[in-house]
Amino acid sequence: MAPEREYYRWTVCAVIVLLIALCAAHMTDRPASSHPHRKTSVLKMDEASLSVINEIEDDMMLYVLSDHCFQCLPQLLGIIPARPASGTPTMVGFVVDTQHALTLQLNSTSAHSEQCKVHFHFGEQGNYSLWVKNLNEPSRVNCSMIIDSEPINSYLPILFAFLVFAFLAALSAIWNTVKRLDVVTNLLLCLGSTVETERLINSELGTPNRLIDASTESIIPATTGRRLRSLDTFRGLSLVIMVFVNYGGGGYWFFRHESWNGLTVADLVFPWFVFIMGTSVGLSLSGSLRRGVKRTHLLWRIFWRSFQLFLIGVIIINPNYCSGPLSWDSFRIPGVLQRLGFTYLVVAVLDLVVSRDRLNNILSSETWYSVHDVCLYWPAWVFVIALETIWLCLTFLLPVPACPTGYLGPGGIGDFGQYQNCTGGAAGYIDRWLLRDNHIYQTPSSRVVYQTMMPFDPEGVLGTINSILMAFLGLQAGKILLHYRDQHRQIITRFLIWGFILGIISAALTKCSRNDGFIPVNKNLWSLSYVTTLSCFAFVALVFFYYSVDVKKWWSGAPFFYPGMNSILVYVGHEVFEEYFPFRWKMANSQSHAEHLAQNLVATSVWVIIAYLLYRKKIFWKI
Numbered sequence: 001m002a003p004e005r006e007y008y009r010w011t012v013c014a015v016i017v018l019l020i021a022l023c024a025a026h027m028t029d030r031p032a033s034s035h036p037h038r039k040t041s042v043l044k045m046d047e048a049s050l051s052v053i054n055e056i057e058d059d060m061m062l063y064v065l066s067d068h069c070f071q072c073l074p075q076l077l078g079i080i081p082a083r084p085a086s087g088t089p090t091m092v093g094f095v096v097d098t099q100h101a102l103t104l105q106l107n108s109t110s111a112h113s114e115q116c117k118v119h120f121h122f123g124e125q126g127n128y129s130l131w132v133k134n135l136n137e138p139s140r141v142n143c144s145m146i147i148d149s150e151p152i153n154s155y156l157p158i159l160f161a162f163l164v165f166a167f168l169a170a171l172s173a174i175w176n177t178v179k180r181l182d183v184v185t186n187l188l189l190c191l192g193s194t195v196e197t198e199r200l201i202n203s204e205l206g207t208p209n210r211l212i213d214a215s216t217e218s219i220i221p222a223t224t225g226r227r228l229r230s231l232d233t234f235r236g237l238s239l240v241i242m243v244f245v246n247y248g249g250g251g252y253w254f255f256r257h258e259s260w261n262g263l264t265v266a267d268l269v270f271p272w273f274v275f276i277m278g279t280s281v282g283l284s285l286s287g288s289l290r291r292g293v294k295r296t297h298l299l300w301r302i303f304w305r306s307f308q309l310f311l312i313g314v315i316i317i318n319p320n321y322c323s324g325p326l327s328w329d330s331f332r333i334p335g336v337l338q339r340l341g342f343t344y345l346v347v348a349v350l351d352l353v354v355s356r357d358r359l360n361n362i363l364s365s366e367t368w369y370s371v372h373d374v375c376l377y378w379p380a381w382v383f384v385i386a387l388e389t390i391w392l393c394l395t396f397l398l399p400v401p402a403c404p405t406g407y408l409g410p411g412g413i414g415d416f417g418q419y420q421n422c423t424g425g426a427a428g429y430i431d432r433w434l435l436r437d438n439h440i441y442q443t444p445s446s447r448v449v450y451q452t453m454m455p456f457d458p459e460g461v462l463g464t465i466n467s468i469l470m471a472f473l474g475l476q477a478g479k480i481l482l483h484y485r486d487q488h489r490q491i492i493t494r495f496l497i498w499g500f501i502l503g504i505i506s507a508a509l510t511k512c513s514r515n516d517g518f519i520p521v522n523k524n525l526w527s528l529s530y531v532t533t534l535s536c537f538a539f540v541a542l543v544f545f546y547y548s549v550d551v552k553k554w555w556s557g558a559p560f561f562y563p564g565m566n567s568i569l570v571y572v573g574h575e576v577f578e579e580y581f582p583f584r585w586k587m588a589n590s591q592s593h594a595e596h597l598a599q600n601l602v603a604t605s606v607w608v609i610i611a612y613l614l615y616r617k618k619i620f621w622k623i
Contacts, residue, residue, distance in 0.1 A: 048122040055133040116143035123151025157594035230545035233557030236564025250597030259449035271534035278471035282478025306345035313337025412452035463526030499539035562611040569621040
């Protein structure tokens with residue numbers, strides 16, 4: 001049968017990905033050869049070996065500062081003893097980070113002054129020597145960096161993985177084209193039954209011509225009678241990236257959350273998920289109202305769904321499978337699904353209040369026709385603007401004990417160590433006051449670079465206001481799809497206009513910089529500029545998906561369409577079964593980016609296959 005054939009094809013693809021990725025692991029992660037005259041310890045991922053050789057008759061203190069640490073003081077790495085008066089130079093070995101460029105500073109212990117400074121980006125598992133010596137003048141010190149053994153190229157596994165998936169995508173595209181040729185169609189008809197061949201030709205990896213059962217609560221414009229595959233594809237892409245980065249992202253720093261200001265790949269996906277949720281809310285509620293569903297029934301459904309999301313979220317972020325009874329003292333309250341649940345509650349109720357049972361048909365000759373998708377819902381806009389005003393006032397005007405008002409920094413060693421316990425400013429203070437320290441996230445991403453000691457929750461209370469704004473902007477995308485249905489040019493134009501407006505706002509708020517803007521882009525805080533920037537990206541991405549999937553039908557949305565149709569199941573499943581085979585296994589070299597990448601890609605691919613099989617069986621987990 002066609003579903004079985006498609007299943008086998010996906011299985012073979014997954015095996016190919018695994019084998020090639022593991023081969024890449026052995027090819028690219030060979031240990032660097034050591035210097036013949038020096039013993040080096042086994043290095044981990046993102047580490048290099050540095051030997052400092054002191055030829056000066058004075059003790060030297062080595063300080064290090066990462067380029068990624070904004071307004072930080074150099075941190076003491078160690079002391080290199082002075083060379084004996086009639087002896088050989090002293091040598092001390094250190095392990096340094098390779099993720100970002102470092103500034104090394106050597107200070108004299110006797111003069112308490114800087115002797116030399118070196119800016120260098122170390123390569124992973126490379127061996128380096130820093131020679132410190134006097135020049136002709138005794139008061140002048142020279143520092144020179146020497147590469148003793150070349151580092152490995154830790155980015156080659158990403159290239160291998162990209163080529164593998166590109167090859168598989170090309171094969172799929174070629175097959176979908178070839179199987180529609182008359183000669184191939186006739187051959188298939190001769191080889192198999194007409195019914196099975198027709199199912200193969202029109203399989204879901206090909207043309208998206210399948211109607212979705214109404215029981216799945218289709219999110220559809222009323223005139224098309226068909227679910228918008230572009231929304232599920234966008235949601236599925238966000239979910240697939242989310243699963244990949246949650247599983248480790250191959251151990252690469254840009255697949256982890258940013259330490260504080262700025263963006264990485266991991267910072268993109270959750271806001272996009274929230275955005276698409278808002279779009280789906282607008283389309284779903286509008287369709288329900290036009291079908292005559294009572295508002296009280298919809299209101300009950302919204303509350304029940306929000307409660308379920310919150311409850312499931314609390315359960316999966318407090319796992320206690322093998323460590324005895326759960327301790328209420330360390331019970332974490334905020335989380336991803338909790339924020340989704342509350343955001344959904346506010347946005348869905350707001351839309352239910354302002355939406356009408358029937359869409360108003362505004363004549364194109366009306367002066368306000370071009371903005372009627374906004375003007376018709378002005379009460380909702382007033383509410384959201386009021387919420388955003390509250391966020392601004394609390395963020396920049398709320399007094400925080402022992403911290404400057406309006407502080408947006410990470411604390412720790414940031415801002416020259418002046419505000420060590422001020423992580424997150426008002427956002428962190430509100431969470432610690434309202435939820436208490438033990439009930440929020442204990443190891444925020446700022447700990448890695450800024451060495452913060454205060455707990456801080458990226459899904460905290462204050463940031464939820466901006467997640468509501470994100471979902472509301474997604475809701476606006478849904479209103480555009482409703483009011484300009486079947487007018488593809490109008491829809492795409494408005495998506496691009498919204499992307500442009502939000503991009504301009506982001507540029508103004510950030511001054512086009514990572515740290516120097518009025519409100520920097522910050523995922524931990526869910527800052528206003530973070531929302532406008534990611535919403536800008538979302539509108540532009542939605543143009544691509546809508547045009548290629550729903551308008552031109554160049555792409556069916558596979559394989560991202562399938563996890564997008566079962567998003568809650570995939571998200572909860574990947575959290576619950578993270579430590580089980582085939583999502584995790586013992587690696588031959590746990591300090592290999594290639595093996596981590598292979599494991600994480602296979603685990604993510606398995607969830608895509610699971611979503612595909614569930615889709616073929618018409619199994620959907622609805623909340």
